[in-house]
Amino acid sequence: MGDSIWQSMQKKGYSRREFLEFCTAAAVAAGLGKAGAAQVASVFEKKEKPAVVWMHFQECTCCSESFIRASHPIVVDALLDVMSLNYTETLMAAAGFQAEKSLDDTIKNNKGKYIVLVEGAVPTKDGGVYCMVGGKTAEAILQTVAADAAAIIAWGSCASNGCVQAAKPNPTGATPIAKLVDKPVINVPGCPPIADVMMAVVTHLLVLGQTPELDDQGRPREFYGRRVHDTCYRRPNYDAGLFVESWDDENARKGYCLYKMGCRGPVTYNACSVVRWNEGTSYPIQSGHGCIGCSEAGFWDNGPFYQHLPSFPGFGVESTADTIGTAVGVATLAGVAAHAVVTNIRKRSVIAEVHAEDEKES
Amino acid sequence: MSTNPVVRDVFKTNGSAPVEYRRVYVWELPVRAYHWINAIALTLLCVTGYLIGHPLRISYSQEAYQQYWFGWTRFIHFAAAYVYVFNFGMRIYWGFVGNKYAVWKTFLPLTRKQQEEIVDVIKTDVLQVKMHGEISTGHNSLAAFIYFLTFLVFCFQTITGFALYSGMSDAWLPHLFRWVVPLMGGEFAVRFWHHLFLWFFVMFVIVHIYLSFYHDYIEGRGTVSSIIGGWKFDRVKGAGNQGAKEQGDKTV
Incomplete structure (x- = not known):
């Protein structure tokens, strides 16, 4: 503790050149552009390594899985190096009392300075018994951790809007983080969120020391400001009225728009069609499957996925608003x-x- | 009834004894203009709205750059929506400055008289037990109240429509309704409700057109033509008739 990012990198054997490469990558990821590299370098030379705790509640760890697959490994490696990830159930070596102590120490020693990353929703029904770590309920842990945090990021749809746990009838009372804490929360929805987006949000926070611009649902505008549909490469087919009518028809082979197959691109705010997945390789629509809107609130309840309109509540699977x-x-x-x-x-x-x-x- | 000689001769004679009617200018030009602009805009909105939900297979070409019909369909929907919203705004204004048949009060059954007329109109339209008699010269109270409910649906469609549109527009007007999206649980849910209420209009149009024909027949005083020319006809009761004075007051 106490070391700046640059000092800590030097100790690990990184050269000045590698440090500057990292600063450039971080500047780009934070949306500052290459020109921001100098600014980033000067911050990283002085700034203390930020302490980070990564909480896991009701989730499947797909957010963590996504995060370690970011397409710029230097940034992820360096990020994991430069931030002190003091507590994360999935990755830490410590267990039991040691792990709990690590969390307590982080909170005690970094009051008001540490960053909380939350993966998963928090169950609130029946006194929160549905998710407990070390004998404490998820909600109690969240409140303790959030109280003195400098910033809170809600990873994924679980933490941002409840995702599958909160789907009807939501038996455990799964609740998004932002509804439980009094502080501003950066929502990074998606099931999982795009690795590069997660990385960029963390970088933004670390580099600039402030939250990125958020929209009315607490999502960073940079990545959630446009619909998947707006930047989809199949969009011209939509405007032309060229649609896939069934999964194996000629139109599907031609790569027409998947709108009639229930694609949620037009109602989903995410960066998939720009950033894409797995080092920019592809995204669902590109591989011929419609978007299921995984970064939108309540997407599990708006089924079936392959219908343009949801089923009419109470009328069985096949009846849409139009049947009625x-x-x-x-x-x-x-x-x-x-x-x-x-x-x-x-x-x-x-x-x-x-x-x-x-x-x-x- | 069959003993009544008139019944026997009803289709043989040209009609009954002459009675007097008075011309009443009911629907002012702005009201009629509102009606028809609204009718055209709503028809366009319903047709294009349905198509947006269920695109037809119109593909006369293989490549996207060669056609744009879905884009035009959406354009017509959005353009008609703006016309419809401002037209509705005009009608609300006219509800404060228009004549007594257009004033906002007629749309709410606030008086006892209006409430009684609702029962009367149900007897006429639904139960068919009171097949003639006095009904208000302007909107009858039941129709007016249903128009009021329709206005609420207008507002709902306007709000949800603009909320959906705000994602693809930089204009300030749609952005006023952005808050609806998280409130209703995402754009998918907003789209669902916006689409569902399309069917309200289909239903309304069927009933509305039928009932205007029905009332044209039942009331016999130019209900249908009134929305074109603005005139309706009020019965002038003969001298010595008890209701003459009251009737006269009503039609001024």
Whole structure:
């Protein structure tokens, strides 16, 4: 502790050149561009290694898995080197009391300076018994950790909006982090989030020491400001009205738009079609499968994934709003027709009554 | 009834004894303009909206750069939406400055008279037990209240529509409704509700057109033509008739 990032890198045997390479990569990742390298270098020369705790609650660790697959290994390696990852259930060597002590020490020694990364939702039902670590509930741990944190990042859809645990009927009362703590939380949704996006958000925080610009749902605008649809390479097919009609048709082979196959690209805010996955190799739509909207709140409840519209609640799997709408429309037409028939049957007597009335009045 | 001689002759004679009607200018030009602009915009919105949810297989070419029909469909939807919203805004304004048939109060059953008329109209339209008689010259109270509910749906569609549109626009107006998206649980949910209420309009149009024809027949005073020319006809009751004065007040 106490070492600056540069000092700590020197101790590990990194050369000045490697340090500057890292600063450049970090500057780019944080959205500063190459020109920001000097700024980053000067920060890293002076700034103390930030302490980081990475909490795991109700999750599947896919966020961690994603994170270690970032496409710029130098940045990830260096990041893991430059930040003191003092506590993370999945990766730390310590166990039991040692692990708990490490967490306590981090909080005690770095009051107001450490960064909390949270993976997973927090169950709140039944006193939080559904997720406990070291005899304490996830919520209690979160509150302790969050109280003196400099910044909190919610990794993935679980921590940002509950994801699968919070899907109906949400038996454990899984709750997103932002609803439980009083501090601003950076939401980085996705199941998992894109590795490079995670890395860029952390870098931004470390380099600039401030949270990136967030949107109304607490997501960094940089990466969640546009819909997958807006930058999708299949977008021209959408505007042209060229759609895949079934998974194995000619249109699918031609790479037409997957809109009618239930692609959630038009309602999903993420950077998949720009950053892509696995070192920029591909993303779901590119490999022929529609987006399932994994970074959107409630995406599990908006099923089925392969329908453009969700099923109508309470009417079984196949009925969409349109099935119901058509039925109601037909019923209305039938009602109107029946009414017209009755009106015509009664026409004679009605006209007679009217005439009689006129007669009386005149 | 069959003993009544009039019933027997009803289709043989040209009609009944002459009675007097008075012309009443009910729908002012802005109201009629609103009605038809709204009708056209809503039709376009429903058709294009349905197509946006269920694109047809129109592919006369193989490559995307050669056609743009889905883009145009969406453009028409958005353009018609703007027309519809501002047209509706105009109608709200007219609800404060227009004549007594257009004023906002007619749309809410606030008075006892209006509430009684709702029962009357149900008797006429649904139960068909009261096949003629007095119904308000402007909107009848039930119709007016249903229009009020329709206005609420208008607002709902406007809010959800702009919320969906805000993701693809930099204009300030749609961005006023951005907050709806997280409130309703994401754009997918907003899209669902926005799409569902399309069917409200389909239903409304069927019933509305039918009932205007029905009332044209039942009331016999130019209900259908009134939305083109603005005039309706009010019965002038004969001298000595008890209701004459009251009727006269009503039609001024």
